[in-house]
Amino acid sequence: MTTSPPEIGPALLNARKARRLTLEQLAQLSGVSRSMLSQIERGETNPTFAVLWNLTQALGIDFADLIAGGPNASQPAIATMTPAQTPEIIGGGGSCRLRILSPARLAGLSEWYLLDIDAGGVLESAPHPDGAFEHFTALSGRFEIRAGDEVRTLNAGETARYPADREHAIANAGPEPASGLLVLLYGRNAGA
Incomplete structure (x- = not known):
């Protein structure tokens, strides 16, 4: 339903x-x-x-x-969203699409996104607050993850965890569009 x-x-x-x-x-x-x-x-x-x-x-x-739908709206036990209802952010000069999967009330605590990057595309990010960590799982394709001066290659099915309180980037290192699940956690225990 x-x-x-x-x-x-x-x-x-x-x-x-x-x-x-x-x-x-x-x-x-x-x-x-x-x-x-x-x-x-x-x-x-x-x-x-x-x-x-x-x-x-x-x-x-x-x-x-x-x-x-308002401050007193009743919520169903299972809420669903269609693709058209899911907010999307375009980045990387139009080569990256982040679909916001997390509820808005968790913004600044934990956020998760479905990330699609065109071949050759790069999502570069400025540092998040101290203690922030990102967890990125490659669903398809091959990626290059950079956090500060460190760089790692990530293949489909692999996960990278890295500090996001410094400049960081996720690049599509393959010849085809690729996608992954990005989770951003804030706070001192975010990297655990």
Whole structure:
């Protein structure tokens, strides 16, 4: 059994109207264009994680409540998300796609992503907070993992664990597109 998608558009519309903001005012506060806001409120477009984050910050509402459909929305025992509902980040000059699999309420604690990288693509990352660790499992293809000055090759089925509180990168070292599961853990015990 699947659940229906969260009603993000109407929830944003209600939050905006409750704060007596026009589309133009919310656009200025959030940095999201007026036309994009209108499309989101009408349910005509699927906003990215970054756009939703900017909107929730501008409106002063909790991101998890927005995704859940409101602060008092009842949650099913098993929640599902379609591919269209899963936020995606594009990086590496368009060669890397990170699908955000973790719930928004865990951002900054633990995050997990499905990472797809085109042949020759590289996902470079600035240091995360002290103690952060990444765990990357290659699902297909071959990767080159860099953490600081250290570099390792990773083949399908293998996992690399490395400190992410320094510059680090994941590169597709093979001739075909490749994918992997990336888990980012914050805190002193993240590398355990």
